[in-house]
Amino acid sequence: MNSTTVRRLLVRGMLAGLAAGVLALLVAYFLGEPQVDSAIAYEDAQTAGAGHDHGAAGHDHGAAEEEPLVSRDLQATGGLATGILVYGVAFGGLAALAYCYALGRIGRFTPRATALLLAVAGLVAVYVVPFLKYPANPPAVGADDSVGRRTTLYLLMLVLSVLLTVGAVILGQRLAPRLGNWNATVAAGAFLVLVVGLAFAFLPSVNEMPADFPATVVWKFRIAALAVQATLWTAFGLLFGELAERVLAPERRAAVREAAAQEAAAGDAVSPG
Template identity: 65%
Template sequence: MNSPSPHSHSPSPSPRTLLLRGMLAGLLAGAVAFLVAYLLGEPRVDAAIALEEAAAGAGHDHGAQAPVSRTLQATAGLGTGVLLYGVALGGIAALVHCYALGRIGRFGPRATAALVTGALFVTVTLVPFLKYPANPPAVGDPDTAARRTALYLLMIVLSALLAAGALLLGRRLAPAVGNWNASAAAGAAFVAAIAVAYALLPGIDEVPAGFPASLLWEFRLASLAVQTVLWATFGLVFGFLAERALVSPPAPKKAVQPTS
């Protein structure tokens, strides 16, 4: 007789349970990302603002003209925005996890959370960032802000649709060529489709002459670091919480009665 598994899957919790855990994980991830943004990103923002004020003349005072003080922007404003962003992404990722669990292979809740988190990071953050990277203050024409935002959102939508198409392609190919070959073909198709989208969508280059290239790239790397920390922290925390919700603890061993 086979011995029972030390861990067993508990009855599947409702999507609401995983949604709440995903939002909690997103809140914690947002708190960690806020620290990274404050330590890495804000010094670059201050440096860019200083350059902007210097270019506008000594009479230009960014802090005086802004309806919210720069200190408040860099603390409470930044923290609130990052926390809300983390909660929203956590909820979306939790719902994707609910759908993916058991449908992308025989992975447990924690491994599924890691795969879903990695896929969402690539789709929602990395692919759009490589085409339209973040810019510090003083970079970008205010008159084209709406156009730049629309192009960035379009890149996110295209990336998500192409990722979904690659997933469907891999599932269709798997019975004929095996899971490994199907995954490789789907990944190659996704990369090729993204390359075509990059080529067809217009580029944006509004960096003013004389803006320090080192400051620009430091800001962009800091922005990417914030996103990477956010998703990595979420994946670790949500994987732990999802496993706690979906996997029962090991059953206690019964004491063996001594034979007389």
């Protein structure tokens, strides 16, 4: 693949990532933000209760607390939009580069099918697998002094998931000549499930959920987080697949249209009258 084609795909990947980010933003705003508000309300209630228990001294301390630099309203609108859209553009560019490398190496699929397969595999490897071990938590969950440890464990699980997924793909390709595509895919999938299960078993778990935190809020927040990522990856796969098809297969598309036109013309020629 020449550099001009790579650049064209990179630009289209960033545009597709931006469009997918807009859709993910809508999901995050309507599904995720209400749960964040509920979690913040719980945290405020806990803080107010602690201040009340400390009496007047606690009240004076609370009154002296500074206002946050960024208001909650701005966080839920402009901040959320900026974060997701910038992430979408960067994500789209990186995914487009990965697509350029994967095209033709994972099977004889069309550009559109390759984009969708890559998006599904990326969603599972980059988000779903780490999410199952270390799921997203709303605000007010987790101790401040354990943020570094939790972040390190999550990144470790993410790196392991990506490497193991790549390893499973390579294993499937190596086994295909001897076992056939179907059996090789099943064997590679079983290998991936096994090693991911071992990683889940040996990596330490993190459970810092307060005993009285509303379980419904946690559940809805995690579903919303998963929905945001699923929307982002799926929309990107569909949009970028169409754009990549137009870049990489214009001749094939033209040939299909020409064949359809010739078939229609032949049908008109043999029709009576």
